[in-house]
Amino acid sequence: MQVKICGITNIEDATAAVAAGADALGLVFYSASPRCIDGSRAAAIAAAVSPFVTLTGLFVNATAAEIEQVLAEVPLNLLQFHGDESAEYCEQFRRPYIKALRMKDGLDVLAAMAAHPKARGFLLDAYRPGVPGGTGETFDWQRVPQDSGREVILAGGLTPDNVAAAIAAARPQAVDVSGGVEATPGRKDHNKVREFVQAAKGR
Numbered sequence: 312m313q314v315k316i317c318g319i320t321n322i323e324d325a326t327a328a329v330a331a332g333a334d335a336l337g338l339v340f341y342s343a344s345p346r347c348i349d350g351s352r353a354a355a356i357a358a359a360v361s362p363f364v365t366l367t368g369l370f371v372n373a374t375a376a377e378i379e380q381v382l383a384e385v386p387l388n389l390l391q392f393h394g395d396e397s398a399e400y401c402e403q404f405r406r407p408y409i410k411a412l413r414m415k416d417g418l419d420v421l422a423a424m425a426a427h428p429k430a431r432g433f434l435l436d437a438y439r440p441g442v443p444g445g446t447g448e449t450f451d452w453q454r455v456p457q458d459s460g461r462e463v464i465l466a467g468g469l470t471p472d473n474v475a476a477a478i479a480a481a482r483p484q485a486v487d488v489s490g491g492v493e494a495t496p497g498r499k500d501h502n503k504v505r506e507f508v509q510a511a512k513g514r
């Protein structure tokens with residue numbers, strides 16, 4: 312099971328997550344988020360962790376110029392599009408990307424996946440009107456399709472206490488957490504990070 316710890320804002324949290332066994336770190340470039348950081352801070356975090364950790368940049372309906380500016384500063388391995396971005400828009404950066412799908416009632420998940428043929432995976436997150444993500448809310452894990460043939464990253468309200476049950480129900484390839492391992496918004500609780508990774512990886 313691959314684990315991404317999202318909303319990393321400082322070097323201490325980044326190195327603690329990697330030491331705990333995280334495979335990927337998420338850096339948020341969305342100004343309305345309490346976890347938002349700028350390019351220079353992100354570059355410092357990137358320089359402090361192993362090059363074998365997948366550094367993921369999270370964007371919500373950003374302009375192409377904003378993303379290019381971050382890419383010029385930060386060696387991101389993966390882009391995460393968490394808004395209403397089209398496939399054409401996501402593909403222009405010529406980087407591996409994952410697309411977030413907010414699990415609104417009635418969403419045709421397979422059709423939404425088909426609309427992004429080049430996405431490397433789909434991060435399935437809870438839906439709350441007006442909030443693009445990081446809600447701390449779960450959704451019905453039985454709605455995760457088992458026959459998509461695409462990489463699924465389960466997110467939304469995961470915690471050290473519920474992640475094992477979530478994995479058993481949804482059978483994703485990876486899990487992603489932000490609020491569930493925080494001490495305060497934007498600051499990780501290192502014990503919770505360790506417990507989360509252990510529970511997700513079945514250790």
Ligand SMILES: O=C(O)c1ccccc1N[C@@H]1O[C@H](COP(=O)(O)O)[C@@H](O)[C@H]1O
Pocket residue numbers: 317318337339341344345346369371393434436443444445446447448466467468469487488489490491
């Ligand atoms: O973390 C944020 O602030 C955020 C803001 C806007 C879009 C996405 C965001 N985070 C992503 O949402 C999932 C779920 O968060 P949570 O675990 O429920 O708090 C998180 O894994 C991020 O990928």
